[in-house]
Amino acid sequence: MLIQSYKNYVQFLEKPRVSTLQKILLFMVGLTFVLLGSSSAFLYWQYQKLQPVRYQNQYLEIASSGFIGTNQSIEETLNTFKVLGTKVKIIDELKEASSASSGFFVPLDDLNKTIANIQSVQKSLLFQKEQLEELSPPGKFQNIHDQLKQYYDQTAQTFAALEKEQKFTRDLLLALGPNFYLPVLTNETLWQLAKGQDIIDYYQKIKGEANQTLANLAHLEPPQEFQQYHDTQLAYLELLIKTATKITEVLSEDDKLEKDGATQLEIAYQVLTGAKRENEQIAEKLLAERLKFISQKENFAKLASVKIRQNAINGRLADIYNSQPQTASYRFPELSKFFDFPRNLFNYVTSFKI
The missing domain is CATH 1.20.140 (Butyryl-CoA Dehydrogenase, subunit A; domain 3)
Known part of the structure; x- marks a missing residue:
């Protein structure tokens, strides 16, 4: 039994001991894992902290892009009235010299285009309203959310009346025919x-x-x-x-x-x-x-209430964007310093012969 104990002692003495360099390496690996875990936890905390701001910005992007797109469609429709009104004036001034058929078919074609543009705006208004209703607005944006919905409703009503006018104008033109338009x-x-x-x-x-x-x-x-x-x-x-x-x-x-x-x-x-x-x-x-x-001036006056609401919402959105915080990928400018100590320690230790 005594001999066995002695053998065990000898085997213990013969086991390779962990060198100082190995201990340092183990320490560095452990420290690295600790730092990575800490940084991951911090990033997750930062992400969660900025989540409400990200959702607010996402809501603003969807709401404002739809609003801007609809306004561009409205401007395009007003431009078609400008073209149509100008052509009607020119044809009327030349009525004794121009062909009656050209005086009829040119405005008829432009009226069809104008009606198509109006219907396109109406579809856009309906789509933007439905998209807005699917969103759950952040509490701080509830007011602008309601203003946008009201804007889409009232603008849709205005364009429905405008479409009715243009369709009757076309019906009247068709009833006259090419011989009596002028x-x-x-x-x-x-x-x-x-x-x-x-x-x-x-x-x-x-x-x-x-x-x-x-x-x-x-x-x-x-x-x-x-x-x-x-x-x-x-x-x-x-x-x-x-x-x-x-x-x-x-x-x-x-x-x-x-x-x-x-x-x-x-x-x-x-x-x-x-x-x-x-x-x-x-x-x-x-x-x-x-x-x-059919003139741009007259129809612009009919859309005056739409433009007033449009400008008010534009101003409100601009104020919101100016005051809204922006999110960005978080950077660790000092992160490299956390690794300077183990790196310097490793360089110092390996400079000696062990």
Whole structure:
């Protein structure tokens, strides 16, 4: 037994002892794990601490980007009114020289584009409102959240009324057709050729088409704001029919035999000249009524309440962004110093021979 104990003692003495360098290395490894664990814990704490700010910024990004996108769509729609209003003015100024069909199809095409833009804005408003309703706003943003929802609701109502106006404008245009969109009473080329029968045939044809157009307009039920426009259009057609009837009657009579008497063609042209003076007033009223519904200026006025709310929300969002803290990836500028001690200690120890 004594011999066995001695053997155990000898074996213990023969075991390799842990060197100082190994102890230092073990200490450094342990210290490194401690530092990494501490930094991970700190990062997690920092992440949790900034979580509310991150959610606030995420909410602001979604809400403001939708608001900005919708406003851009509204501006694009206003620009289409600018183009349409300008074209209508130009065509009206050149009505005696321009093709009636071009005067009809150009605004018709632009009206279709405008209606499509309005409908696109309405879809955008609905989408942004629904997206906003799916978000749970941070408490500090509840007020701007409610303002945005109200803005989308009220703007959608404004654009619904605008769409209704543009659709009736298009319906009125379609009822008139290409022949009577421009308030023109004659074809000057026929008078220059001085062929009475051709003029009679022209006005008989025009009279029949004008009566059909009157019937088309009778089927429309104009909203109150369109009543003046509708009535002015009727006044033009009635003047055209009356002028056509009178000119046809005059030209159907034979020329009188008086020496210095006017020919029936000259008398008929005098009738046309008098009708033109009356038609100038009607044409001015028609242009003014059309521009009420298609010019940028008039429609900008209709959207004035939208712009006021838009500017108020823009200002509020700017104030929020200026005061809102921003999150960033946390950096440890002094972290390297934690590792300087074990690194320097290791370099110091290894400089000796052990």
